[in-house]
Amino acid sequence: MASKLEYIWLDGYKPTQSLRSKTKIEKDFSGKLEDCPLWSFDGSSTEQAPGGSSDCILKPVFICADPQRKDGFLVMCEVLSSDGKPHESNGRALIEDDDNDFWFGFEQEYFLWDPETNKPLGFPVNGYPSPQGPYYCSVGANNAFGREIVEEHLDVCLEAGLNVEGINAEVAAGQWEFQIFSKGAKDAGDQIWVARYLLERIGESYGVSINWHCKPLGKLDWNGSGMHANFSNTVLRTAASEETYKKILEAFRPVVKEHIEVYGADNEQRLTGKHETASIHDYSYGVSDRGASIRIPLYTVQKGWSGYLEDRRPNSAADPYKVAARIIKTVKSAL
Ligand code: ADP
Numbered sequence: 009m010a011s012k013l014e015y016i017w018l019d020g021y022k023p024t025q026s027l028r029s030k031t032k033i034e035k036d037f038s039g040k041l042e043d044c045p046l047w048s049f050d051g052s053s054t055e056q057a058p059g060g061s062s063d064c065i066l067k068p069v070f071i072c073a074d075p076q077r078k079d080g081f082l083v084m085c086e087v088l089s090s091d092g093k094p095h096e097s098n099g100r101a102l103i104e105d106d107d108n109d110f111w112f113g114f115e116q117e118y119f120l121w122d123p124e125t126n127k128p129l130g131f132p133v134n135g136y137p138s139p140q141g142p143y144y145c146s147v148g149a150n151n152a153f154g155r156e157i158v159e160e161h162l163d164v165c166l167e168a169g170l171n172v173e174g175i176n177a178e179v180a181a182g183q184w185e186f187q188i189f190s191k192g193a194k195d196a197g198d199q200i201w202v203a204r205y206l207l208e209r210i211g212e213s214y215g216v217s218i219n220w221h222c223k224p225l226g227k228l229d230w231n232g233s234g235m236h237a238n239f240s241n242t243v244l245r246t247a248a249s250e251e252t253y254k255k256i257l258e259a260f261r262p263v264v265k266e267h268i269e270v271y272g273a274d275n276e277q278r279l280t281g282k283h284e285t286a287s288i289h290d291y292s293y294g295v296s297d298r299g300a301s302i303r304i305p306l307y308t309v310q311k312g313w314s315g316y317l318e319d320r321r322p323n324s325a326a327d328p329y330k331v332a333a334r335i336i337k338t339v340k341s342a343l
Pocket residue numbers: 111112113114115173187188189236238239240245315316318
């Protein structure tokens with residue numbers, strides 16, 4: 009039997025990398041990651057290599073079923089240079105979490121976008137819909153736009169075995185969110201990227217594109233899109249100590265610039281201090297505070313300072329690998 013393996017990777021575009029993929033046919037494929045061969049692609053077509061020596065290597069790192077394709081699998085790959093070392097575009101290779109001590113829950117927000125009007129679903133061709141208010145967690149054709157796409161995406165993700173924890177309609181019209189959690193930073197990143205891939209591909213069949221930009225409606229009075237990073241390690245999960253939490257939270261203060269650098273393009277447009285965000289220039293944390301850079305969930309305090317933290321600054325277009333790698337580095341620096 010011939011299986012279709014869709015090898016997926018991230019290109020070298022700056023500041024925002026995009027998904028690329030191509031199909032490999034394998035005979036009598038076991039379905040296991042270790043039986044996915046290395047492969048290569050033309051890096052000169054993806055901003056990853058010069059034309060004169062264009063081969064880059066695809067190293068499979070994550071596999072799941074492709075529920076939308078007969079005998080199909082989705083294979084997430086790291087990109088290596090021709091010398092076998094991680095390519096500079098390879099954020100996954102930066103993650104120092106080999107024992108999977110770090111757990112991540114990403115909340116991925118995005119807009120469903122009409123390529124013809126260049127506006128979100130639900131926006132009239134001329135002018136604007138009613139202001140924000142009724143759209144968040146809404147039901148009904150006046151307020152919820154594109155649910156058939158969102159539902160199809162949820163079903164396909166679950167069938168693929170991705171650990172989606174929930175979905176909701178968001179604050180702006182045509183804006184939605186899904187959450188994915190994993191006990192392991194690399195795996196959380198893999199799952200977010202595969203879920204993004206599936207959403208993009210489902211959108212194709214509806215003629216709807218996915219807008220990952222963090223502020224696609226610019227300065228208008230509409231929320232932007234984030235990708236809140238909820239994180240914990242053994243220390244955070246079992247601290248039972250406000251002091252330990254403060255020590256870790258203070259470790260983030262001197263490295264605001266290093267975090268913002270990997271928290272997604274154009275984030276200054278979103279982190280304005282309005283629309284449930286903190287200013288990009290500040291660093292703050294607080295219990296239940298959705299206007300802080302890092303929120304301490306009430307849950308964590310109620311459990312006696314054992315739980316997790318939510319960095320609210322990463323945006324919808326950020327690379328979850330790079331976000332996780334940076335958070336791990338800062339948390340480890342405090343311990
Ligand atoms: P909100 O919208 O209120 O910020 P969500 O329910 O959308 O919250 O997302 C919270 C996320 O936190 C979930 O994805 C969940 O998996 C994650 N989470 C819960 N506990 C932990 C933990 N111990 N470590 C890391 N992430 C966690």
